[in-house]
Amino acid sequence: MRNTSSLLLALIDKNDPVLPLSLRLQASIRSLLLSGHARQGDKLPSSRLLARELAVARDTVEAAYQHLETEGFLVRRLGSGTFVAACEHAFAGAAQRKRNLASTGFRAALSSRGAAIARGGGVPDHAAARAFAILPDVQPFPLDVWQRLTSRVLKTHRAERLMYADSQGHPALRAEIAKYLAAHRGVHCSDSEILVLSSSQQALTLIATMLTDAGQAIAMEEPGFHGARFAFEAAGARLLPVKVDGNGLDVEALRSLPAGTRAVYVTPSHQYPLGVTLTLERRLALVDWARRSNAWIIEDDYDSEFRYDGRPIAAIQGLDPTAPVLYVGTFSKVLFPSLRLAYLVMPKSLMPAFVAARTLIDGHSNLINQVVLAEFMREGHFTAHIRRMRQLYGARRDAFLHAFGRHLSSFGSCVESAGGLHVTVRLDADIPESLTSRAAARSRIELPTLRRLYADRSKTGGWLMGFASLTPGQAARGMGALSQAMKSEMARTGARASD
């Protein structure tokens, strides 16, 4: 092998502060061999020579050579030197393989399911979260209480808390969730009907995987939650959009869906994204339809705790104990998103299959957080926090609507809603949504758009504006900046053109 020393000098990073020199040398020689610069039997410089040329200690080269011999890359023969081992098949065509990889990456290797996931998903840029991202305010979260409970939990039953745990969820947490749901959401279930998960998103993925075969239909609110859409599509389900009006999902329209529809996904307390509430009459009709059609109701109750006008509406699950409902709840909005705890309430008969699926995916959720959360709920901090946040968010929502009237009402109007963490805005028909996205990006404002939540993309555009994590001052400043950016974008493009 010619020019070994100069090739290695180019590869080795002598200033790497983390890895010891001998490990870096090992890695450099390995990548030299794998990149097709060597053939079986090629002789490497002696450790003494290489050490001199690289200006490193001879022991360093010796250690690297010895290790690579153990791995099978090199053979060392006493008295004759160090040689590239007989593993040509691994090196042959390496350069071509590298070129192929550079052009196609590993994408060509994706299954059709994998490709559907890659197409649908998209990774949100949480690092850039700013006005008007739809997020809870985590500043008022009582971290001191959480910390105290965590150290208590770690002190007591220490060993048990560090071991594998119940895949269905920590029993004490399930019991607290059952109590909370009965008292505040009108959900009737025992702790044995609750599966603790990491997120509602995981619940939706599990439901789709466990209850639908490829090509089977799931009815979806139109517009509807993109996370649900992606989860169902990734499982191979066929989505049937059903329109939403001022009273929520048009349940009557379900009756014209094809027989065999497996499920309907709804956000009845606070429809995502429009924010309307499904009326009681429609809830009852929905249960009736599901029962007759042998279909499941997937009830996503993601932010129902935050209702500012009147009391929270009880869940569909509680209307009838025999209704075919899968109830999904999350702690992401009521506590904080990084907690990664949520739950799925289902009939007992389904539980063993779902627990098996959860075990297959990742065993269970972080036990320490589950135990701390159970204590947090048992001591009353959970409901107290919700009460505090409801008050704070209610005031912020009012201030937001006021500021909207001042800054943005010439571009569109807010959809009336009694709760939630965001307000949906419908843009005036002659204002292109794409123009507004450009304006938002220019003023570094996060403005989730409405049209992507429709299966029918011909709908007029709009925005989802999160208000909960912003003080009234921040919201007003964001709106002022957005309004300015909109005006200059309109002037720049000759505006009010059609999208």
Ligand SMILES: Cc1ncc(COP(=O)(O)O)c(C=O)c1O
């Ligand atoms: C309708 C709806 N369901 C579920 C979720 C996600 O909750 P989680 O963080 O538990 O996945 C969201 C998050 O924005 C949502 O809007």
